[in-house]
Amino acid sequence: MAAxxxxxxxxxxDHHLTHMIVxxxxxxxxxxxxxxxxxxxxxGILGLGSVWLVVRKATPGVPSKRQAFVELMIEFIxxxxxxxxxxxxxxxxxxxxxxxxxxxxxxxxMDIMPIDITAWVTENxxxxxxxxxxxxxxxxxxxxxxxxxxxxxIFFSVKVKGLGGWMYELFCTPFGKNPLLWILNLLxxxxxYVSKPLSHSLRLFGNIYAGEIIFLxxxxxxxxxxxxxxxxAILGAGWAIFHILIVTLQAFIFMMLAVVYISMAHESH
Amino acid sequence: xxxxxxxxxxxxxxxxxxxxxxxFVWPPLLKAIEExxxxxxxxxxxxxxxxxxxxxxxxxxxxILKDAKQQATEIIQQAExxxxxxxxxxxxxxxxxxxxxxxxxxxxxxxxxxxxKEALRQHAxxxxxxxxxxxxRKEVDAKAHADLLASIEEDLK
Numbered sequence: 233m234a235a236x237x238x239x240x241x242x243x244x245x246d247h248h249l250t251h252m253i254v255x256x257x258x259x260x261x262x263x264x265x266x267x268x269x270x271x272x273x274x275x276g277i278l279g280l281g282s283v284w285l286v287v288r289k290a291t292p293g294v295p296s297k298r299q300a301f302v303e304l305m306i307e308f309i310x311x312x313x314x315x316x317x318x319x320x321x322x323x324x325x326x327x328x329x330x331x332x333x334x335x336x337x338x339x340x341x342m343d344i345m346p347i348d349i350t351a352w353v354t355e356n357x358x359x360x361x362x363x364x365x366x367x368x369x370x371x372x373x374x375x376x377x378x379x380x381x382x383x384x385x386i387f388f389s390v391k392v393k394g395l396g397g398w399m400y401e402l403f404c405t406p407f408g409k410n411p412l413l414w415i416l417n418l419l420x421x422x423x424x425y426v427s428k429p430l431s432h433s434l435r436l437f438g439n440i441y442a443g444e445i446i447f448l449x450x451x452x453x454x455x456x457x458x459x460x461x462x463x464x465a466i467l468g469a470g471w472a473i474f475h476i477l478i479v480t481l482q483a484f485i486f487m488m489l490a491v492v493y494i495s496m497a498h499e500s501h
Numbered sequence: 502x503x504x505x506x507x508x509x510x511x512x513x514x515x516x517x518x519x520x521x522x523x524x525f526v527w528p529p530l531l532k533a534i535e536e537x538x539x540x541x542x543x544x545x546x547x548x549x550x551x552x553x554x555x556x557x558x559x560x561x562x563x564x565i566l567k568d569a570k571q572q573a574t575e576i577i578q579q580a581e582x583x584x585x586x587x588x589x590x591x592x593x594x595x596x597x598x599x600x601x602x603x604x605x606x607x608x609x610x611x612x613x614x615x616x617x618k619e620a621l622r623q624h625a626x627x628x629x630x631x632x633x634x635x636x637x638r639k640e641v642d643a644k645a646h647a648d649l650l651a652s653i654e655e656d657l658k
Binding site for chain 2: 256257260261262263264265268269272273276280283284287288290291292293295299302303306307322323324326327328330331335367370371372373375376377379380
């Protein structure tokens with residue numbers, strides 16, 4: 233936290249929403265939010281690594297408690313995928329859904345961490361002045377995920393239907409194959425292709441970012457004195473409990489949408 | 502909200518994680534789950550088979566029991582028949598034996614009667630001779646009249 237100047241609410245919030253930036257190259261685009269990247273990769277390694285450690289020793293006999301937990305999670309996701317995707321889901325779609333769910337859930341869960349304590353730890357233990365620990369409040373993360381899914385969508389469209397089949401779908405659906413309707417169809421599909429990754433990524437980003445802002449606003453109660461701090465803590469606890477639902481739900485929705493988009497790419501209209 | 506290089510690096514991280522899950526996380530667990538499903542299915546099938554076999558076995562055992570009962574009844578009947586036969590036979594044998602014993606006894610009795618008669622005759626002859634000899638003590642010489650005495654004795658027999 234900036235100690236040299238007076239701390240105003242704007243500065244407080246601004247500080248918490250500022251990324252640690254490493255300039256990889258010249259230009260605005262080549263900025264790298266190192267906090268987002270490192271936190272998300274650490275979380276991914278933590279989540280998928282611990283699942284891998286359990287799965288590596290998976291036995292078909294009586295499972296250990298940890299294996300049973302992992303199986304429960306995987307079967308839950310597998311069931312959701314099975315209901316949506318009608319192909320061999322084990323090759324790619326189901327593992328991808330699992331990756332998304334575990335990773336996004338962990339990144340979202342960082343939102344529940346007490347912001348000022350984690351900020352204190354990153355500042356005083358690791359010496360990092362700016363460090364946002366919630367990767368999904370960085371629009372780059374959500375766009376990276378949504379655009380990856382978007383490319384997968386196009387990839388599977390072309391792979392399953394062929395380039396011609398995909399072009400046919402772009403020009404001749406949903407209104408019909410009359411040449412007069414081609415432009416309309418293309419426009420319609422264009423809107424769909426643009427709106428999918430936008431809504432996909434912004435939904436996740438918006439929910440988690442808004443949650444973060446609420447935490448910050450509640451955190452400011454502490455500035456009003458002991459009673460305010462106490463009140464703010466109670467409200468913060470309530471919001472955090474409610475947020476458990478939101479982070480899980482958003483991770484699940486993000487995963488389901490990814491599965492739905494990839495499934496739609498596999499099916500002809 | 503500024504899009505920058507973070508997006509590309511996050512996408513790379515994402516694809517790496519997907520690759521990792523597809524390659525290392527999903528297959529072993531899926532294999533374990535599928536193997537367990539197979540084991541459970543096998544177990545259920547075995548249970549069903551066992552139940553079926555138990556049914557067959559109980560059916561077979563009741564049949565065997567029925568056969569055994571029938572055989573037992575037959576054996577008892579035969580035994581009863583045989584017993585009756587044996588009783589009949591032994592009755593006959595006993596009758597014959599009894600008759601034989603009676604016949605033997607009769608022969609013995611006849612023989613006894615004959616020897617008693619003989620002895621009586623002997624005694625009577627002796628008595629007669631004794632009487633006669635008492636009467637004729639003086640005139641009859643046993644040696645001289647031996648022939649006579651023998652003929653009397655012969656007559657008395």
